Amino acid sequence: MPRHHPTSGRNICFLTGTLNAMAGAERMTATVANALADLGHHVTILSLWDAASQFALHPRIRHEALFAQRPSFKRAYLATVAGIRRHCVEHRIEVLVQVDTMLELFVLPAALGLRLHHIAWEHCHFDEDLGKPARKLARRLAARFCRQVVVLTERDRRRWLEALRPRSAVVCLPNPLPFPMPAAPAPRTQKTVLAMGRLVAAKGFDVLLRAWQKVAEAAPEWQLVIHGEGEERPALTAMIGELRLEGRASLPGVCHDPLQAYGQASVFCLSSRYEGFGLVLIEAMAFGLPIVSTDCETGPRELLTPGQDALVVAADDADALAKALLTMIRQPEMAARLGAGGRQKAGNFTLERLALQWDALVRAPG
Template identity: 70%
Template sequence: MTPTPLRLCFLTGTLNAVAGAERMTATMANALASQGYAVTILSLWDSASCFPLHPAVNHQALFAHRPSFKRAYATTVAGIRHHLRENKTAVLVEVDPMLSFFALPAALGLGVRHIAWEHCHFDEDLGKPARRLARRLAARFYEAVVVLTERDRRRWLQALRPRSRIACIPNPLPFSMPEQASSRTAKTVLAVGRLVAAKGFDVLLRAWAEVAPLAPDWRLTIVGEGDERVALEALRDELGLGACVTLPGICADVTAAYSQASVFCLSSRYEGFGLVLVEAMAFGLPIVATDCETGPRELLEPGRDAIVVPVGQPAPLARALAHMISHPGEAAILGEAARQKASGFLPEPIIQRWEALLDRCDAGNERWQRGDLKFPCDENK
């Protein structure tokens, strides 16, 4: 008899936004659907997706547009509960611990097992103090909390002494490992990310104002879209960088941007993981990055595959970029080391870790508590 596939739901805000959490939700849903899991994605709003979905993935949304969740709280909880019952969901993966405020009451009495998927780091609440309570709820009541770095896993254990398993599962490279690295012949420094304050592109522009006179034939390209576009374009023009800085928006194929760059820069004020670093490293791009929590500090080895500088300071960032540009031999060595490291983030082994966690949830609480099933990255030491 063919075993019944585990019925799994990813609960998220929306898939119609070009951002890391949304991209990873689609990536993991697709991968697990291809492995035979019965996968649904429930967005709170907007049934469109910026990312292609596997034909077997059922994507629904509670609202056409983002509502006021204070006014629509009861409707939201009822909608999630209806989805869980209709789809006979066994495991609910909440793509942000904040969703616990909806998911816990929605799943009450249904026997659904919860996993929280944390895409930021523990000490950043993104301006919402309620996030701290949400993390406590997840640590107390959930089967597991998935974090992206070992540093963050240790922080959860230190701060909350959780009853939940805290599993470190990094984000996978969302595309196949490129057969060839970038030729690095174009005189282009690339940055990729949402145009929001967290990404520090204002700091990068101020740094580039110092680099441009030293490397007048080089260009800076910032790929992405977001609320800060108008402010960043105004700052670019104020700094006189209109001829050497482009903000082309969202690229339909971001791999083309990596393949046509020679240096990658991450200027973030904070990161949960920094998937763009892994993507850039896969193309053999040498990295200049800020030393922010938690991803860059775990992903990068200063002097081996990157130059790392303090957060929020244009002058050190400018010096690092100028050094990378003016020392192509060193840049090539860093880029090769980065490409080797990127091979450790191929999808298959990371998907297997998700499968081990999901199957452990499916095995039932008794075996979970006895510890019969071994999952080395989530031991509460």
């Protein structure tokens, strides 16, 4: 990666809930912060709670937390605002990147009079509030008071512009591939379908297991591996028993070595009911895995080209998902062609390319 002279770097703070969670936004925070530190910026990460991180951080990055455990933010609102302001003053922060538009509710009062270059980084798609009505207000405030709002897809950028007519610049910067482009595609010799993500309802793994019951009947030598951890584990484990999929479908937990997991798969499946971006799709494409995905908002709809790198079906439809998986299994030439198409596309999402776009964003004059 090209390096700038360290003295030319800016003082940048990434403000996030926590880094001690195996989730997409947290992983991207570490990835982009590390890349900017590598380019000579002076980077801090301020977590609202828990100073531990699930992700390795660049040695020059300072990671601090306001609270040891997650507090009640209603009760700790003023302390949170004061803590963010103190951090910005102490570290002479010039650029504050909030890793969730909800954080605007703290940042706006915390940054009063500090003349910060203020960026909101949205990881959800615009029409999803994740059960928090305050998110709509936070987005309105971000659209008015931030210098830039960073969204992950062009589709989402258009929604922000239509719905809010923002004063802020709305910039589309997709999530980068968090590891270097693999030198070679996966060999795709094992009869394994891989799925990956948090074990939560949004990921639709219940639908995938129902689909897999049909696939397992027709192609009994194939295995389904679902990597991830979350609240749905007991329900999904019970489902594997009810559908008699023991030995055909497994839940081995969080994947600490994605290169091994992708390298041992032949097909990747995304069964989500909704997605903010779908980074796993880019990762799977980088390994040349053909993809079966639901047509959900917003990532898959933008990242995938049906028939060129993926087979795409309606969300929440186990029959359609099973049919597409069986098509992929039974037509190896088509699967190989889709995998090669995806690998070519993944080259657009390398960290080197996106780090330079972030670099230009944080250096942009006011």
